[in-house]
Amino acid sequence: MAAPGVSARRDAALIRVLTLAVLVALWEALGQTRLVFGEALPPASAVAAAVAREIASLSFYRHLAVTLGEVAGGFLLGALPGVAFGLAMGARRVLGAAADPYVAALATTPKIVFLPIVMLAVGIGPGSKVALGAISAFFPVAIAAASGMRAIPPVFVRVGRAFNLRGGQMVRMIYLPALALPIVTGLRLGLGVCIVGVLLGELKLASVGLGFLARDYYDQYDFASLYAVVAIVFALASLANGAMSRLARRAEAHR
Amino acid sequence: MSAPILRVENVAKRFVTATGTVEALAETSIEVREGEFVAVIGPSGCGKSTLFNIIGGLDSADGGRVLVEGKPIAGSHRDIGMVFQEESTFPWRTVVENVAFPLEVAGMGRRAREEKAMRFVRLVGLDGFERRYPAELSGGMRQRTALARTLCAEPRILLMDEPFAALDEQTRMLLGEKLIEICQALKQTTLLITHNLSEAVQLSDRVLVMSFRPGRIKRTVAIDLPRPRTSDVIASERFASYLGTIWEDLKAEAAKGLAALETARRAPAGR
Ligand SMILES: Nc1ncnc2c1ncn2[C@@H]1O[C@H](COP(=O)(O)OP(=O)(O)O)[C@@H](O)[C@H]1O
Ligand SMILES: [Mg+2]
Numbered sequence: 413m414a415a416p417g418v419s420a421r422r423d424a425a426l427i428r429v430l431t432l433a434v435l436v437a438l439w440e441a442l443g444q445t446r447l448v449f450g451e452a453l454p455p456a457s458a459v460a461a462a463v464a465r466e467i468a469s470l471s472f473y474r475h476l477a478v479t480l481g482e483v484a485g486g487f488l489l490g491a492l493p494g495v496a497f498g499l500a501m502g503a504r505r506v507l508g509a510a511a512d513p514y515v516a517a518l519a520t521t522p523k524i525v526f527l528p529i530v531m532l533a534v535g536i537g538p539g540s541k542v543a544l545g546a547i548s549a550f551f552p553v554a555i556a557a558a559s560g561m562r563a564i565p566p567v568f569v570r571v572g573r574a575f576n577l578r579g580g581q582m583v584r585m586i587y588l589p590a591l592a593l594p595i596v597t598g599l600r601l602g603l604g605v606c607i608v609g610v611l612l613g614e615l616k617l618a619s620v621g622l623g624f625l626a627r628d629y630y631d632q633y634d635f636a637s638l639y640a641v642v643a644i645v646f647a648l649a650s651l652a653n654g655a656m657s658r659l660a661r662r663a664e665a666h667r
Numbered sequence: 668m669s670a671p672i673l674r675v676e677n678v679a680k681r682f683v684t685a686t687g688t689v690e691a692l693a694e695t696s697i698e699v700r701e702g703e704f705v706a707v708i709g710p711s712g713c714g715k716s717t718l719f720n721i722i723g724g725l726d727s728a729d730g731g732r733v734l735v736e737g738k739p740i741a742g743s744h745r746d747i748g749m750v751f752q753e754e755s756t757f758p759w760r761t762v763v764e765n766v767a768f769p770l771e772v773a774g775m776g777r778r779a780r781e782e783k784a785m786r787f788v789r790l791v792g793l794d795g796f797e798r799r800y801p802a803e804l805s806g807g808m809r810q811r812t813a814l815a816r817t818l819c820a821e822p823r824i825l826l827m828d829e830p831f832a833a834l835d836e837q838t839r840m841l842l843g844e845k846l847i848e849i850c851q852a853l854k855q856t857t858l859l860i861t862h863n864l865s866e867a868v869q870l871s872d873r874v875l876v877m878s879f880r881p882g883r884i885k886r887t888v889a890i891d892l893p894r895p896r897t898s899d900v901i902a903s904e905r906f907a908s909y910l911g912t913i914w915e916d917l918k919a920e921a922a923k924g925l926a927a928l929e930t931a932r933r934a935p936a937g938r
Pocket of ligand 1 (some may be wrong): 670682684689691709711712713714715716717718761
């Protein structure tokens with residue numbers, strides 16, 4: 413007999429699959445009959461076919477590569493300074509107090525408002541998307557690193573001093589492990605908003621990238637292909653989030 | 668009698684804060700001999716943790732000095748092992764990894780340090796739990812892990828600041844018994860800082876009573892109870908008479924401490 417936890421998980425999975433099946437069937441029916449939304453809701457089968465077409469086409473990979481590159485670049489350029497700045501904010505009370513209101517205000521500002529400025533600064537090419545992704549990633553990472561730094565119990569540092577740890581050992585054996593979880597959590601949030609920033613930028617103004625591709629299909633009234641791109645972006649974002657979650661679980665496992 | 672292994676000579680400490688100067692310690696002197704178990708007892712706020720930090724080298728004194736084997740020390744010293752009042756086990760390390768921490772700092776290889784750490788895990792009675800993480804243990808087990816971690820560095824002097832303060836009375840009694848056993852097995856020189864009267868008498872060869880602000884040693888009481896000791900000692904008449912003797916001195920200081928606390932509480936209401 414299975415343990416209660418296992419059977420509950422199996423039930424949840426079953427419900428999830430059934431829900432999806434019902435929704436897809438409903439979608440297919442609505443799409444075929446064009447009862448609601450008319451042309452704007454192509455049937456699921458047409459979208460699936462469009463996904464297959466995209467995956468088989470060479471130009472799709474050019475768009476994919478550009479978007480992945482922009483996300484990776486934006487994430488690196490935003491998250492690394494974010495970690496450094498956040499740690500400094502957490503370690504130095506004065507800096508933290510001085511920067512807190514600005515960081516909090518900017519963190520909640522939709523980053524898309526910076527797009528015109530960014531485009532003026534670095535042009536309308538992929539650079540502007542990288543910049544938007546970086547600006548987006550910076551804040552959640554900085555905030556998580558700062559609060560993680562502030563949350564380190566002072567007694568850990570005193571234990572380190574009592575055992576005569578050198579500076580490098582203090583970082584490696586006390587600070588890094590104590591900060592692993594909050595930083596990974598921040599990185600996960602940062603990657604999410606970085607993807608949002610890059611795609612928003614591509615939707616607004618670009619000549620290449622998945623956001624541009626979606627926009628292009630929209631302009632051509634090719635809704636099945638539009639939905640296909642959306643589905644692919646959704647799948648990729650889920651994959652990225654899943655990878656970050658696994659990292660977070662590893663950091664959290666032992667607390 | 669042998670020369671003391673630890674000497675605290677006329678140590679003084681002031682804290683200057685926005686609201687004024689707190690004279691935490693004044694002319695505090697302590698001597699601990701090799702193999703001796705000495706307790707320092709005093710009311711909350713009398714400067715016990717300040718003394719702990721100065722002896723352990725985490726804070727500097729404004730006057731006086733600390734000597735190990737007659738040599739003045741500055742900063743943390745490998746002969747002095749500290750056990751903190753707060754929860755101090757590392758949550759990202761298993762019990763044995765926590766205990767092996769000082770060995771890892773010293774650069775010992777993995778196999779060797781785990782082997783040595785396991786000796787101390789067994790010593791504090793945590794064998795079977797060595798692969799557990801602190802979050803899976805009780806408060807008493809975590810404090811034993813912290814004790815084993817400090818002992819694993821083999822300090823000549825074990826210095827503890829209210830290590831059992833966060834534990835319930837019964838756990839504390841049993842842990843006290845365990846501590847006596849460990850210290851006797853290792854012939855461990857120990858300086859225990861506490862505010863708990865029965866704990867001080869149960870464990871010690873000598874109890875030093877501290878006065879309230881400025882803190883200094885007001886009186887020394889030699890505890891002449893038989894060893895090896897267990898927690899059963901608390902049922903004896905002599906135990907009770909020691910408690911009475913020390914309380915006579917402690918009472919006035921505790922009252923001063925309480926009055927100071929109440930004054931501090933009253934102050935904000937007058938704003
Ligand atoms: N860093 C500090 N700054 C200012 N005052 C302090 C500081 N540390 C301790 N004190 C004050 O010194 C006195 C003694 O504190 P402490 O040594 O922690 O006492 P105990 O451990 O006996 O409770 C208290 O009045 C406390 O408020
Ligand atoms: Mg204290």
